[in-house]
Amino acid sequence: MDQSEIQKKIQELQSLAEKNSVDIQSDLKRLQEKLNDGKMTPADLWKKIQLARNADRPTTLEIINHIAENFIELHGDRAFGDDQALIGGVGLLDGRPVTFLGHQKGRNMKENIRRNYGWAHPEGYRKALRLAKQAEKFGRPVITFIDTAGAYPGLASEDRGIGEAIAHNLRDFALLRVPVLAFIIGEGGSGGALGIAVANEVYMLENSFYSVISPEGCASILLRDPNKAAEAAVQLKLLPSDLMSFGIVDGVVPEPDGGAHADHALTAAHIKTQINESLKRLEQKTGEQLARERMTKFLSMGRFVEEGGPKPNFFQRLFSLNRRT
Amino acid sequence: MAFFSGVVDRLLGRQQPLPQDITFRDERSFVAQKHSCPSCHAHLEAGELENNLYVCPKCGHHYRINPAERIRTLVDPGSFQEFSQEIQSVNAIGFPGYEGKLSEAKAATGQGEAVTNGTATIDGRKVVLSIMNFKFMGGSMGSVAGEKLTRALLTGLEKQLPVVVFTTSGGMRMQEGIFSLMQMAKASAAIAQLELARIPFFAVLTDPTYGGVTASFAMLGDVIIAEPGASIGFAGPRVIESTIRQKLPEGFQKSEFQLEKGFVDTIVPRTALRKTLAFLIDTHPNR
Numbered sequence: 265m266d267q268s269e270i271q272k273k274i275q276e277l278q279s280l281a282e283k284n285s286v287d288i289q290s291d292l293k294r295l296q297e298k299l300n301d302g303k304m305t306p307a308d309l310w311k312k313i314q315l316a317r318n319a320d321r322p323t324t325l326e327i328i329n330h331i332a333e334n335f336i337e338l339h340g341d342r343a344f345g346d347d348q349a350l351i352g353g354v355g356l357l358d359g360r361p362v363t364f365l366g367h368q369k370g371r372n373m374k375e376n377i378r379r380n381y382g383w384a385h386p387e388g389y390r391k392a393l394r395l396a397k398q399a400e401k402f403g404r405p406v407i408t409f410i411d412t413a414g415a416y417p418g419l420a421s422e423d424r425g426i427g428e429a430i431a432h433n434l435r436d437f438a439l440l441r442v443p444v445l446a447f448i449i450g451e452g453g454s455g456g457a458l459g460i461a462v463a464n465e466v467y468m469l470e471n472s473f474y475s476v477i478s479p480e481g482c483a484s485i486l487l488r489d490p491n492k493a494a495e496a497a498v499q500l501k502l503l504p505s506d507l508m509s510f511g512i513v514d515g516v517v518p519e520p521d522g523g524a525h526a527d528h529a530l531t532a533a534h535i536k537t538q539i540n541e542s543l544k545r546l547e548q549k550t551g552e553q554l555a556r557e558r559m560t561k562f563l564s565m566g567r568f569v570e571e572g573g574p575k576p577n578f579f580q581r582l583f584s585l586n587r588r589t
Numbered sequence: 590m591a592f593f594s595g596v597v598d599r600l601l602g603r604q605q606p607l608p609q610d611i612t613f614r615d616e617r618s619f620v621a622q623k624h625s626c627p628s629c630h631a632h633l634e635a636g637e638l639e640n641n642l643y644v645c646p647k648c649g650h651h652y653r654i655n656p657a658e659r660i661r662t663l664v665d666p667g668s669f670q671e672f673s674q675e676i677q678s679v680n681a682i683g684f685p686g687y688e689g690k691l692s693e694a695k696a697a698t699g700q701g702e703a704v705t706n707g708t709a710t711i712d713g714r715k716v717v718l719s720i721m722n723f724k725f726m727g728g729s730m731g732s733v734a735g736e737k738l739t740r741a742l743l744t745g746l747e748k749q750l751p752v753v754v755f756t757t758s759g760g761m762r763m764q765e766g767i768f769s770l771m772q773m774a775k776a777s778a779a780i781a782q783l784e785l786a787r788i789p790f791f792a793v794l795t796d797p798t799y800g801g802v803t804a805s806f807a808m809l810g811d812v813i814i815a816e817p818g819a820s821i822g823f824a825g826p827r828v829i830e831s832t833i834r835q836k837l838p839e840g841f842q843k844s845e846f847q848l849e850k851g852f853v854d855t856i857v858p859r860t861a862l863r864k865t866l867a868f869l870i871d872t873h874p875n876r
């Protein structure tokens with residue numbers, strides 16, 4: 265990139281970063297105490313959002329380096345290029361080959377320009393699907409780390425079909441005949457997060473969030489005031505405890521005192537414990553079972569009422585009849 | 590192949606025919622009266638649009654239409670049988686003011702939700718239809734829309750019928766929080782089932798189709814049709830403009846743009862839609 269291109273990119277990213285990045289070095293201890301109290305004010309909750317976005321949290325590559333004995337990054341979607349905001353590759357986990365995928369944020373401005381602040385383009389999602397299908401071919405589990413404010417809302421992203429790319433991931437991840445595990449490690453932002461989160465089991469780090477829209481986006485659209493992001497965050501119910509109570513996620517991975525950034529190795533160790541526990545369970549199942557259970561899980565999601573019609577468990581019953589397939 | 594024989598019928602409960610004078614309310618009352626076309630400003634007589642499938646006879650502008658108008662202009666008269674209409678939204682995450690918004694939308698449209706399901710025939714060919722309504726909270730997709738779409742898709746699977754989905758949506762329904770996001774994965778999982786069973790699924794993208802709908806079932810049709818001049822994209826133009834800090838090119842995200850970029854198979858004017866769908870149904874038999 266030449267100077268003017270970099271300048272333009274910086275401008276472009278700054279407009280996003282203004283809305284999404286944060287500085288949170290203070291009051292962590294006090295915050296941690298508040299968090300354990302349960303009931304949170306918008307200000308308390310906002311500190312948690314900031315914690316999830318802390319630039320010093322362990323990134324996907326750092327977690328992989330902590331937990332895998334060996335790892336080779338595999339690049340490119342074989343059509344357009346390589347997206348450095350969404351990485352993937354093959355690693356060894358306690359001697360067992362696994363495929364890792366994840367959004368990759370940078371630690372500083374320079375890294376973040378390369379990583380596009382973890383906002384992936386279509387080629388990132390297509391690479392993820394390519395590597396997931398490769399994993400299926402060789403019988404490897406797929407483990408994904410989600411940390412993105414969303415798919416990149418830019419011109420190039422639309423030109424190359426970001427909608428189509430995410431859509432195909434949602435459909436084809438559902439069909440994978442190997443175990444798929446997803447970890448929300450920081451920001452779980454909308455379709456860009458879901459694009460690699462159709463998994464048999466979904467876990468959230470203690471200080472992460474997962475939402476249909478950013479608190480800022482919700483504030484400006486529904487509350488008509490971008491300054492009410494903290495209030496919107498409360499209303500969206502996007503914390504691990506909320507998603508556990510909704511049955512959307514399967515567990516919460518604890519973070520060290522002060523947050524994941526305080527001790528990367530310990531955070532990674534907690535994640536590894538969960539991976540091993542989950543894989544021990546999932547590796548007992550056939551490929552067909554894994555795909556069917558994953559589809560049933562997502563087909564059952566939603567809350568509504570229905571008078572005089574089907575009872576809950578509609579899809580479970582439907583699927584129990586589909587055992588022959 | 591009939592894995593779900595009889596099950597959906599039983600589980601979906603009774604089916605009721607949609608009366609011909611259906612209860613959709615059309616707040617665009619001007620459409621039925623004398624008015625000038627919002628695109629070319631040509632003078633249109635009362636009733637002229639209705640006789641022309643809500644397409645401006647002068648410039649071809651496709652007016653947005655609701656599910657009742659879609660049914661009336663597409664399927665064989667009297668063939669539409671609605672199902673899943675009993676499913677109602679709840680305030681799943683306790684979002685302030687959501688119940689009020691739902692009541693307003695129900696009053697304005699005369700409909701229970703943003704998606705209408707049914708079976709019908711198109712030139713004698715039986716299909717399952719799922720039709721979105723932009724007038725119901727911007728066609729936003731929450732748990733009910735996701736459930737209805739999923740049931741339409743699985744009904745196609747059970748009855749071995751092609752499924753035709755008409756999309757129009759501003760995106761996911763924020764008031765339902767994470768539940769709305771999950772509907773993208775849910776509908777896509779249902780499409781995955783159709784993929785395995787080789788049941789044809791046709792997506793017809795109408796103005797406007799955005800957000801989570803574009804990033805899920807809209808882009809998963811075996812054939813993806815767009816109506817002329819429809820806006821189709823993931824992020825909205827204002828969001829993109831605020832990212833790139835410049836004006837978007839003329840025609841960005843229109844059907845014609847998506848055709849050129851390779852994301853829709855074909856653009857079909859409403860006047861040719863019935864024949865096109867009939868041809869596609871004939872050329873995509875279930876196997």
Ligand SMILES: [Zn+2]
Nearest residue numbers: 626629645648
């Ligand atoms: Zn006109």
